[in-house]
Amino acid sequence: MQYKPLIIANWKMNPQSLVEAKRLFGSVKKGLRNIKRTEVVICPPSVYLSDIKNQAAGIKLGSQNCFWEEKGAFTGEISAVMLKKIGCQYVIIGHSERREIFKETDEMINQKLKAVIKTGLKPILCIGETGEEKEQEKIVSVFKKQIKIALSGVAKSKISKSGFCIAYEPIWAIGSGEACGIDEAMSAKLLIQKILISFLGKSLTKKIPILYGGSVTSKNARDFIDEAGMNGLLIGGASLNSQEFIKIVKIVF
Ligand code: PEP
Numbered sequence: 001m002q003y004k005p006l007i008i009a010n011w012k013m014n015p016q017s018l019v020e021a022k023r024l025f026g027s028v029k030k031g032l033r034n035i036k037r038t039e040v041v042i043c044p045p046s047v048y049l050s051d052i053k054n055q056a057a058g059i060k061l062g063s064q065n066c067f068w069e070e071k072g073a074f075t076g077e078i079s080a081v082m083l084k085k086i087g088c089q090y091v092i093i094g095h096s097e098r099r100e101i102f103k104e105t106d107e108m109i110n111q112k113l114k115a116v117i118k119t120g121l122k123p124i125l126c127i128g129e130t131g132e133e134k135e136q137e138k139i140v141s142v143f144k145k146q147i148k149i150a151l152s153g154v155a156k157s158k159i160s161k162s163g164f165c166i167a168y169e170p171i172w173a174i175g176s177g178e179a180c181g182i183d184e185a186m187s188a189k190l191l192i193q194k195i196l197i198s199f200l201g202k203s204l205t206k207k208i209p210i211l212y213g214g215s216v217t218s219k220n221a222r223d224f225i226d227e228a229g230m231n232g233l234l235i236g237g238a239s240l241n242s243q244e245f246i247k248i249v250k251i252v253f
Pocket of ligand 1 (some may be wrong): 010105142169173174175176213214216235236237238
């Protein structure tokens with residue numbers, strides 16, 4: 001199956017002001033005016049979403065997180081419904097920083113995934129192993145657990161219609177400047193697909209894009225798509241430099 005490559009920018013908790021966020025977005029938008037064969041999604045801090053939405057044009061908006069309840073006494077949280085109403089189309093779920101710093105469990109990620117799908121947003125499920133798990137050759141069991149629990153109780157028909165995708169983000173590669181090797185990324189993709197087939201079957205698995213994230217730059221971006229066969233990229237640090245991000249999108253398409 002041919003996919004339109006999906007390039008997702010995760011700005012994390014950057015930049016520090018709305019003025020800078022608008023400037024960064026404006027610069028990316030200008031540089032990508034004529035890009036039609038790649039789906040570009042920007043995930044800024046949620047406080048900037050509505051302002052950026054007004055400038056969005058062809059660029060899609062995503063959230064870095066969401067809560068699973070729709071409304072109520074959940075201080076500090078933002079629901080998928082709110083994100084949809086503000087103009088988001090995608091939501092990153094289970095980023096390793098959420099898992100590590102905010103102690104999100106696979107069970108919580110499962111609830112978020114269900115909420116995102118129910119709301120009609122596209123979930124980007126992040127999975128990946130720590131450096132220690134890699135050394136101890138635990139990748140298979142780590143992936144199986146993360147995928148199995150995330151998808152638990154989610155109907156196949158719902159996954160199929162949701163635009164669900166998986167981002168393989170080895171934790172040791174995130175923000176480290178040490179990207180995953182191309183062969184490793186290729187094997188990780190095959191392993192993820194094998195696990196997905198066991199839960200969802202072959203035909204649905206074929207429709208699920210698998211992205212790579214972890215120290216992507218304009219120097220290695222193309223190899224992850226052309227050599228490792230990834231269907232897109234999730235980009236952290238490099239997405240904060242508009243010229244570098246534009247370069248990556250142009251290289252990939
Ligand atoms: C990320 O945070 O999802 C990420 C991939 O970060 P970086 O590109 O900086 O490694």
